[in-house]
Amino acid sequence: MIDTHIHLDSARYDDAAEICRRAAARGVEAIVVPGIDPSSNRAALQLAARFPGLVYAAAGLHPELPALERLDIDAMADTVRRNRAAICAVGEVGLPYYGPAAGLPERQALAREAVHCAAALARDMDLALIVHAPHETAAVALQIMRGAGTRRAVFHWHKSDQATTRAILDAGFFVSLTPEVVWRERDRELARLAPLDQIVVETDGPYSHRRAFGDRPAEPWMVSEAIAAIAAIKGLDRAEVAGTTTVNARKLFALDGTDS
Numbered sequence: 001m002i003d004t005h006i007h008l009d010s011a012r013y014d015d016a017a018e019i020c021r022r023a024a025a026r027g028v029e030a031i032v033v034p035g036i037d038p039s040s041n042r043a044a045l046q047l048a049a050r051f052p053g054l055v056y057a058a059a060g061l062h063p064e065l066p067a068l069e070r071l072d073i074d075a076m077a078d079t080v081r082r083n084r085a086a087i088c089a090v091g092e093v094g095l096p097y098y099g100p101a102a103g104l105p106e107r108q109a110l111a112r113e114a115v116h117c118a119a120a121l122a123r124d125m126d127l128a129l130i131v132h133a134p135h136e137t138a139a140v141a142l143q144i145m146r147g148a149g150t151r152r153a154v155f156h157w158h159k160s161d162q163a164t165t166r167a168i169l170d171a172g173f174f175v176s177l178t179p180e181v182v183w184r185e186r187d188r189e190l191a192r193l194a195p196l197d198q199i200v201v202e203t204d205g206p207y208s209h210r211r212a213f214g215d216r217p218a219e220p221w222m223v224s225e226a227i228a229a230i231a232a233i234k235g236l237d238r239a240e241v242a243g244t245t246t247v248n249a250r251k252l253f254a255l256d257g258t259d260s
């Protein structure tokens with residue numbers, strides 16, 4: 001099992017080593033930590049250096065940060081170029097949907113620029129792209145990625161209309177499900193629609209998946225619940241879903257090692 005998206009550098013986690021130990025003990029083989037701004041990019045790189053072979057870093061720029069400037073895009077690009085060997089993806093980047101900045105046209109324009117820059121970098125440097133593009137922003141992100149010739153990408157915690165989801169899958173990209181697939185009909189529908197070989201799983205911790213786990217911040221081992229739910233929905237073996245989503249994540253991020 002691989003948690004393809006968790007903000008392990010969050011202040012809500014006080015003991016990364018213990019979380020990694022619990023993850024490994026429950027069969028998590030890899031943990032991808034995406035960056036959202038310069039300091040979390042640095043923290044993700046540090047975590048990857050501290051837990052080699054388990055934690056993998058990505059460097060990005062979150063579209064819903066309270067402040068975002070053109071210079072931040074340059075800084076992200078610079079971090080990606082300087083750390084190519086130490087990261088597995090550019091991200092997360094994307095388009096704002098939640099929060100007060102999302103409604104601002106300037107913010108939307110700047111975020112589109114960031115996605116374009118990140119997509120071009122990922123293509124040129126042969127890295128995956130981690131995309132935050134909820135609901136109707138997904139179609140816009142897809143269009144930018146097509147224009148930039150993106151090859152490997154995941155729409156993280158994917159949610160959009162069916163036509164857009166089909167277009168994303170037709171383009172060969174991955175969609176990611178969280179433990180919300182245990183109960184939320186929208187996510188269950190996505191699990192039915194997407195072929196298993198284009199699904200990866202994530203927790204998006206520290207987000208708390210309250211319906212399944214209460215108020216505690218999500219931990220990587222919780223992807224096992226998403227895997228169990230996907231298996232039940234698709235009428236497949238849990239082991240098959242665990243194995244295939246692991247292979248998918250390894251392909252997406254070009255991680256070393258054989259599959260589970």
Ligand SMILES: [Zn+2]
Nearest residue numbers: 005034092204
């Ligand atoms: Zn995230």
